[in-house]
Amino acid sequence: MKNGSNHQSIVESLREYNLKKNIKEQLKIINPLLGKKETDIKVHLMHALATGVMTKSELDFLEVKMALGRMCLELEQVLDNVYIAILFYDSEHNNVFHGAGPSIPVEYSDFYNVINEQGMFDENCCSCGRAIYTQEVVQTDIGTSTLWTKFRDSVIEYGFKSCTSIPFFTDTGRLAGTFGFLSKRPNNYLTRDEVEMIQEKVSMFSFEIQTISDRIHEYTEVGNGRLTI
Incomplete structure (x- = not known):
């Protein structure tokens, strides 16, 4: 994609965001550009702020998401055959939310919505569920682990065959969520x-x-259970 096309895509995406306020759709455009130094996303975000397309609060939050996305890309460059997804955890309602995952199709996050809506998140819900509940690193083979029994088909559809989940915490000590390191190789x-x-x-x-x-x-x-981040 040429640089001019990148700029046009960002502008169109920001206009669409202004109509729907959907960060997920916005990230479809921004995620592929995070690792491209020639694309100055910041310029377009500041223009969006100046023209009222998004508020300062929305801009700040999107930049936080972008920073986490860049961190994922940096880690993926030094690790062997992994795709990183960050999940944030709401202990009050036992829900998980997409945090970042620039190399994973945005549609993959729909998987988490199903888990939340059906109240399926527990210690036996994939590697991340076990990591959240035990607060320990959990590594599983998706094709054989019983933790993936209910969700195996949904994940294998994207080609993932193994997963390492690492819980992480806020500075205040609150359990914040888990990093999922997905691989298309079994037992990786x-x-x-x-x-x-x-x-x-x-x-x-x-x-x-x-x-x-x-x-x-x-x-x-x-009581806002429909939060989309």
Whole structure:
């Protein structure tokens, strides 16, 4: 995609966002551009703010999502054959929310919506459910682990065959969610050194993690169960 086309896509996406306020749709355009240095997304976001397409609060939140997306891309460059998805956890309603996953189709996040709507999230809900409930690193083979029995077909549809889930926390000590490291190879697990490297990297994004975790906490406190982040 040429740089001019990138700019046009961002502008069109921002206009669409102004109509629907759908961050998920916005990320469909922005995610593929996060790793492209020649695309100055910031310029277009500031123009959107100046022209009233989005508010300062919306802009700040989108930039937080973009920062987490870039972190995922940086980790994917140094890890072998993994695709990263960040899930945030709402302990009040036992729901999970998409945080970032720039290399994974945005539609994959619909999987989490089904889990929330049907009240299926528990310690036996995939690697991430077990990681959240035990607050420990969990590694599973999607094709054989009983944790994936109810969800195996939905995930294999995207080609994923193994998953490592690493829980993470806010600066205040609240369980914030889990990182899912998905691989298209069976039994492709992370080493202890890789897990420690990831945890150190995550600590550098404490502001972004705290921001999204606080947003979820604030929304759920007032009973907004339809939060989309």
